[in-house]
Amino acid sequence: QRNDRSKFTQLRDLLQSKDLSFLMEAHSGLSAKIVEEAGFGGVWASGLSISATLGVRDNNELSWTQVLDVLEYMSDATTVPILVDGDTGYGNFNNFRRLVSKLCQRGIAGVCIEDKVFPKTNSFLSEGDDLADIEEFCGKIKAGKDTQEHPDFSVVARIEALIAGQGMDEALKRADAYADAGADALVIHSRKRDADEILEFNRLWDHSRCPVIVIPTKYYRTPTDQFRDAGVSTVIWANHNLRAAISSMRQVSRKIFEQQTLLEIESEVAPLEDVFALANASELEEAEKVYLAAQ
Numbered sequence: 001q002r003n004d005r006s007k008f009t010q011l012r013d014l015l016q017s018k019d020l021s022f023l024m025e026a027h028s029g030l031s032a033k034i035v036e037e038a039g040f041g042g043v044w045a046s047g048l049s050i051s052a053t054l055g056v057r058d059n060n061e062l063s064w065t066q067v068l069d070v071l072e073y074m075s076d077a078t079t080v081p082i083l084v085d086g087d088t089g090y091g092n093f094n095n096f097r098r099l100v101s102k103l104c105q106r107g108i109a110g111v112c113i114e115d116k117v118f119p120k121t122n123s124f125l126s127e128g129d130d131l132a133d134i135e136e137f138c139g140k141i142k143a144g145k146d147t148q149e150h151p152d153f154s155v156v157a158r159i160e161a162l163i164a165g166q167g168m169d170e171a172l173k174r175a176d177a178y179a180d181a182g183a184d185a186l187v188i189h190s191r192k193r194d195a196d197e198i199l200e201f202n203r204l205w206d207h208s209r210c211p212v213i214v215i216p217t218k219y220y221r222t223p224t225d226q227f228r229d230a231g232v233s234t235v236i237w238a239n240h241n242l243r244a245a246i247s248s249m250r251q252v253s254r255k256i257f258e259q260q261t262l263l264e265i266e267s268e269v270a271p272l273e274d275v276f277a278l279a280n281a282s283e284l285e286e287a288e289k290v291y292l293a294a295q
C-alpha cells in the first residue's frame with residue numbers, strides 16, 4: 001500500500017515515534033529499492049557506502065553535487081524517506097544552506113551533519129579529526145532549519161565528542177546546544193566495541209527534548225532491546241548492504257575467473273527476471289501498449 005504522507009513527514013514521524021525505528025544503508029537506486037522491498041521505513045544514504053561504491057575514500061573526495069546525483073536515483077527508485085549523511089555540510093553554514101535547499105528540492109527527507117571540520121575522516125579510521133566549534137556548529141544547524149523548503153525536513157546533528165575522546169560531559173553539552181539550536185534529532189556515535197557509553201548517554205539525556213539515533217556498527221553485539229529500553233529513537237544499520245555487495249561480488253568474480261564457466265554460479269546469483277522486475281520493466285511494456293498503439 002502506498003503511503004500518502006510526504007517523504008519529509010514520513011521521516012519526521014519515524015524519528016519522533018515512540019517505537020524504536022530502523023534505517024538501513026543504501027548507496028544506489030538499486031540498493032535503496034532493496035531496502036524498501038525488505039520492509040524498512042527509511043533509508044540511510046551512507047557517505048562511506050556511496051564513496052566506496054564509486055571507488056573513492058570517505059574523505060569528502062566526492063563533491064556534494066556528485067552525492068546529490070546519487071541521491072536523486074535513490075529517491076526516484078523508492079517511496080520511503082531518505083536520511084542522507086551530509087558529513088560536515090561541505091563547508092560552513094552557507095554551503096550547508098545551499099545543500100539543504102537542493103535536498104528539499106529533490107525530495108530528500110533529511111540530512112545528518114557531524115560536528116567535525118571539512119574535509120572529514122571516517123570516524124572509525126582516525127581519532128585525529130578536530131571537533132567543530134560548538135557555536136559555529138549551532139549556527140550551521142540554525143541556517144539549515146531556516147533554509148529548509150518543507151516544514152517537516154529534518155536536520156540531524158551528530159555528536160563526535162565520544163569518538164574524539166572528549167568524554168560524556170562534552171557530549172551532553174553539545175547535545176544540549178544542538179537541541180537548542182533546533183536539531184530534529186541527535187546522533188550519538190561511538191567507536192567502542194561495547195555500548196556502555198552509548199547507553200550512559202541515553203540514560204542521562206532527556207529524550208523529550210530531542211530524539212536520539214545510534215549507529216551500532218562497532219557495538220553490534222549489543223541486543224537491540226537494550227537500545228529500546230534506553231529510550232533510543234532510531235537505529236541506523238550503516239554499511240551492511242555495501243559490505244554484502246563486496247563479499248558477494250568478490251565471491252562471484254573469483255569463481256567465474258577460476259572456473260571459466262557460468263555453470264555453478266547461475267543458481268547462486270539473482271535471476272535476470274529479478275533484475276528486470278527491480279527496474280519495473282513491466283511498466284514500460286504496459287506504457288508501450290498505450291503510447292505506441294497508433295503505430
Ligand code: SPV
Nearest residue numbers: 046047048049085123238
Ligand atoms: C556513514 O555510514 O558514512 C557514517 C556512519 O557516517 S560511520 O561510518 O559509522 O561513521
Ligand code: MG
Nearest residue numbers: 046047048085
Ligand atoms: Mg559518513
